[in-house]
Amino acid sequence: MTTLSSSSSPTSADAGISPESLAQWRQAxxxxxxxxxxxNAVTRAALDDVALDREVVTGIDHTFSHVLDDWAVTSQKKSGRCWMFAGLNLLRVGAMKKMNLKAFEFSQNYTFFWDKLERANYFFEQILLTADRDIDDRVVAYLLDHPLDDGGQWNMFVNVVKKYGLVPKSAMPESESSSNTPRMNANLKTILREGAATLRNLKANGAVREALDAKKQDLMQTVYRVLAIHLGTPPTEFDWRWNDKDKQFHHVGTVTPQEFAEKYCTIDLDDYVCLVHDPRPSSPQGKAFTVAHLGNVLGGDYDGGVRYVNVDINLMKDVTRRSMTERGEPVWMGCDVGKMMHRELGIWDAKLFDYEGVYNASFTHDKADRLIHHQTLMTHAMMFTGVDVDPGTNSARRWRVENSWGDENGIKGYYTMNDSWFDEYMFEVAVHKDLLPADVVAAAQSEPVVLPPWDPMGSLAE
Incomplete structure (x- = not known):
C-alpha cells in the first residue's frame, strides 16, 4: 500500500487566511x-451573457467559400457517442451519393453495441495484464476509474467498423438506452469492477491462464446479455431495399453487415492518418504517439490501441482545408468543445467571452500550459463540412462544423468556428494520407512513443 503523509512540506505560520487579509480584500x-x-451584472444574469463580446459576435457571418453539406444533422442525445456519430457522419456522405439519397444514417446503435462489448473485453485484459500490481497502483486505479466510458477516438471507431461492418439505422434503430446511457453504463461498470476483483483474486491465488480465460468468458457473456437487453441484438444479416431521391426503387437482397460496409463505405479507412496538435515541450512534432491501456478491439487484424502523429497546427489546418477544397471530403475532428463557445448562436472564437474584463484578472496560459496544468483536453468530436478561404493567402478564415447535438442549436445544428479558435482548442483530425508530407506518413507507421493512461492526449471525445 502507498503511504500518504498529511503534508509534503512544513506549513508556514502565515498559511491561513487572516482577518487582516479579509479586510484588505474586501476594501479593495x-x-x-x-x-x-x-x-451587480453577474448576480442577475448568466456570466456568459455578461462576458459575451458583441464585437466578435457581430463580426461573424455564417457564409463559406466551400460548403460540402446539404443534409440534416444527427443527434447523439444523452450519450457520449460523438466520436462514433462523427465517424458515421463522415461515412454516410459517400453512401448517400452512391445510393442517390438525400437523407441516410448508418446505425449508431449497432457500432455502439460492438464497441461496448469489445471495450469490456479490452478492460478485462488490461486488468489481467496488471494483476500483479497493488490495487492502489496508479495504472490499476485509473483502469478501475474508467472501465467502460462512452467516449472514444478515431482509431477506436475504425477498429469497430473494420471488424463488425455497418448496418443502416433501420436494421438496428436507437433504443432508450443508446440515447440515454447513464443507467446502463452504471450497471455495466459494476459488473466490470466486480469482474476485475474476481480476476485479480483468481490470479493472486495461482490460477492458470486457462482458468482466467474461462472466467473472463463467463463475465463477457454477462456483458453481452446486458447490452442485448439495453440495446437490442445486432443483426447478422438483413434485407436491404430503398427508394432513392428520384423515387426509384432498389432491392439488393440479404446482406451481412460486413458486406454492407464493403459496398457502401466508399473510403478506405486504412488510408487515413490521425493527426494531433500537442504543443507541450515533451511532445516533439513529427513523432508517433500512443496511449498505454487505451483501446477497444483486440486480436486478429485489429489494433486495439490508438495511434497518432503530432504535427504543427498550420499543417493540421492546411490538410484539413485541402481535404474539403481538393478532395471534396469532410473531416473528422476532435476539440475542447466547451471553451469559448456560444451554443445558441453556434459560434466559437478564441476571444468570444471577455472573462478577464469581468474579473479584472489575467489568464496567461497558452495551449501548452493549459495541457500541462489540466486546463484543456479533447472533449468532443464533430465533422468539418466547410471552410471560408481567403483568396489572397489561400488560408482559412473560418470553419463550418457539423455537430451531433440535433438541430435545436446553432444554425440548424451547424456551427461556425473562427480560425483563432482552431489554434487554441483544436486537437485532432483524421485525413487521407495523400494530403500529408512523406515524413508524416512514415512517422505514422513508426514505433510510437507511449504516453501514460492519464495523459490529456488520451482523453476520450464524448
Whole structure:
C-alpha cells in the first residue's frame, strides 16, 4: 500500500487566511466601481451573457467559400457517442451519393453495441495484464476509474467498423438506452469492477491462464446479455431495399453487415492518418504517439490501441482545408468543445467571452500550459463540412462544423468556428494520407512513443 503523509512540506505560520487579509480584500473590492458593477451584472444574469463580446459576435457571418453539406444533422442525445456519430457522419456522405439519397444514417446503435462489448473485453485484459500490481497502483486505479466510458477516438471507431461492418439505422434503430446511457453504463461498470476483483483474486491465488480465460468468458457473456437487453441484438444479416431521391426503387437482397460496409463505405479507412496538435515541450512534432491501456478491439487484424502523429497546427489546418477544397471530403475532428463557445448562436472564437474584463484578472496560459496544468483536453468530436478561404493567402478564415447535438442549436445544428479558435482548442483530425508530407506518413507507421493512461492526449471525445 502507498503511504500518504498529511503534508509534503512544513506549513508556514502565515498559511491561513487572516482577518487582516479579509479586510484588505474586501476594501479593495468595495473601492473599485468596476468590481461592484460586475457583481451587480453577474448576480442577475448568466456570466456568459455578461462576458459575451458583441464585437466578435457581430463580426461573424455564417457564409463559406466551400460548403460540402446539404443534409440534416444527427443527434447523439444523452450519450457520449460523438466520436462514433462523427465517424458515421463522415461515412454516410459517400453512401448517400452512391445510393442517390438525400437523407441516410448508418446505425449508431449497432457500432455502439460492438464497441461496448469489445471495450469490456479490452478492460478485462488490461486488468489481467496488471494483476500483479497493488490495487492502489496508479495504472490499476485509473483502469478501475474508467472501465467502460462512452467516449472514444478515431482509431477506436475504425477498429469497430473494420471488424463488425455497418448496418443502416433501420436494421438496428436507437433504443432508450443508446440515447440515454447513464443507467446502463452504471450497471455495466459494476459488473466490470466486480469482474476485475474476481480476476485479480483468481490470479493472486495461482490460477492458470486457462482458468482466467474461462472466467473472463463467463463475465463477457454477462456483458453481452446486458447490452442485448439495453440495446437490442445486432443483426447478422438483413434485407436491404430503398427508394432513392428520384423515387426509384432498389432491392439488393440479404446482406451481412460486413458486406454492407464493403459496398457502401466508399473510403478506405486504412488510408487515413490521425493527426494531433500537442504543443507541450515533451511532445516533439513529427513523432508517433500512443496511449498505454487505451483501446477497444483486440486480436486478429485489429489494433486495439490508438495511434497518432503530432504535427504543427498550420499543417493540421492546411490538410484539413485541402481535404474539403481538393478532395471534396469532410473531416473528422476532435476539440475542447466547451471553451469559448456560444451554443445558441453556434459560434466559437478564441476571444468570444471577455472573462478577464469581468474579473479584472489575467489568464496567461497558452495551449501548452493549459495541457500541462489540466486546463484543456479533447472533449468532443464533430465533422468539418466547410471552410471560408481567403483568396489572397489561400488560408482559412473560418470553419463550418457539423455537430451531433440535433438541430435545436446553432444554425440548424451547424456551427461556425473562427480560425483563432482552431489554434487554441483544436486537437485532432483524421485525413487521407495523400494530403500529408512523406515524413508524416512514415512517422505514422513508426514505433510510437507511449504516453501514460492519464495523459490529456488520451482523453476520450464524448
Amino acid at each position: 473590492f468595495d473601492e473599485n466601481p468596476q468590481h461592484r458593477l460586475m457583481q
